[in-house]
Amino acid sequence: MSVPQFDAVIHAPGRLQICGILSATDEAEFATLREAIAVSDSVLSKHLKQLEDAGYIRLRKQASAGRQRTWAGFTPAGRRAFAAHVAELQRLAGLVEPRASARDSPARNPPPSGEGDHAKHGGGGEGGR
Amino acid sequence: MTEDPTPAEALAAIRRSQHDVQRKVAAGSWRYDIGYSAVCAMMVGAQALDMPLNTLGAAVGVLLLTVLFRREANRLGVSISSMSPRRARWVAIGLGLALVPLMVLAILLNHFAAPGVMLALGAAALMAAAFIVVLIGSRLWLRVYRRETGQGE
Numbered sequence: 001m002s003v004p005q006f007d008a009v010i011h012a013p014g015r016l017q018i019c020g021i022l023s024a025t026d027e028a029e030f031a032t033l034r035e036a037i038a039v040s041d042s043v044l045s046k047h048l049k050q051l052e053d054a055g056y057i058r059l060r061k062q063a064s065a066g067r068q069r070t071w072a073g074f075t076p077a078g079r080r081a082f083a084a085h086v087a088e089l090q091r092l093a094g095l096v097e098p099r100a101s102a103r104d105s106p107a108r109n110p111p112p113s114g115e116g117d118h119a120k121h122g123g124g125g126e127g128g129r
Numbered sequence: 130m131t132e133d134p135t136p137a138e139a140l141a142a143i144r145r146s147q148h149d150v151q152r153k154v155a156a157g158s159w160r161y162d163i164g165y166s167a168v169c170a171m172m173v174g175a176q177a178l179d180m181p182l183n184t185l186g187a188a189v190g191v192l193l194l195t196v197l198f199r200r201e202a203n204r205l206g207v208s209i210s211s212m213s214p215r216r217a218r219w220v221a222i223g224l225g226l227a228l229v230p231l232m233v234l235a236i237l238l239n240h241f242a243a244p245g246v247m248l249a250l251g252a253a254a255l256m257a258a259a260f261i262v263v264l265i266g267s268r269l270w271l272r273v274y275r276r277e278t279g280q281g282e
Contacts, residue, residue, distance in 0.1 A: 011134070011139065013134060013142065016134070016139055016142055016143060016146075017142055017143075017145075017146045018146075019143070020142065020143035020144070020145070020146030020147050021146045021147070021149070021150050021207070023143070023147065023278070024146075024147045024150040024151065024207075024209075024278040025150055025207040025208060025209050026208050026209055026210045026212075026213060027202075027207065027208040028150075028206065028207045028208075029203075029206040029207065031206060032205075032206030032207060036146065036149060064203060065203075069203075071208065073208075086140070086143065089136040089139050089140050089143075090136075090140065092136035093135075093136040093137045093140055
């Protein structure tokens with residue numbers, strides 16, 4: 001079990017998805033990652049560079065069928081950092097969830113008596129970071 | 130997804146990415162598993178042959194497995210060595226170990242059975258057993274892999 005630790009490098013949307021893919025594989029190809037997160041080559045390169053600079057992934061170039069393909073894979077440090085980040089997200093989501101359900105429960109939050117603003121305040125389970 | 134996702138949004142995005150990979154890996158996996166099982170069965174059967182054919186059979190088998198693996202990785206755009214994640218790794222190791230007694234039996238068959246129909250039938254039976262063991266093991270590996278990577282870790 002990893003020690004929960006928030007990681008800003010991993011948390012950015014594109015990099016989060018890249019790490020999600022890499023966590024389920026040994027390596028993923030550049031084109032596969034680009035299609036999965038629906039970004040341009042340059043944006044993906046930037047994300048990969050940031051993860052590589054942090055020591056979380058390694059990039060490998062391989063010639064295949066006359067063209068060069070780039071493969072990305074987690075380093076052991078990257079796998080550990082991602083597991084710790086997921087553990088922290090789960091911890092934070094766990095903190096937000098009971099609070100949101102307590103707010104939503106009829107005992108704490110009786111049905112609105114006409115003003116109609118309760119649902120807006122009671123239903124928002126996000127933003128707990 | 131927003132620029133600063135909430136923990137729930139981030140976890141959902143990670144799960145979606147992992148499920149996409151799982152779907153990719155599962156697509157056409159029967160064909161890969163059948164090819165993989167056939168090569169392993171051939172390697173077991175080759176052990177019932179005399180030297181150097183048995184060694185050659187093993188070497189060709191390893192080469193074919195490597196080609197099969199690389200082709201599948203290029204087709205899917207992801208490479209999974211079957212040695213991760215943790216529990217799936219043990220299924221892969223167990224599968225490899227399960228082939229050892231079958232190979233030993235094939236070597237013994239070559240030593241003790243007279244060349245002819247009995248040797249051929251014995252080798253065929255061992256190959257069939259190896260094929261079934263590897264096919265079941267591969268499907269089991271996929272199930273364990275999907276369960277393990279579906280936990281958001």
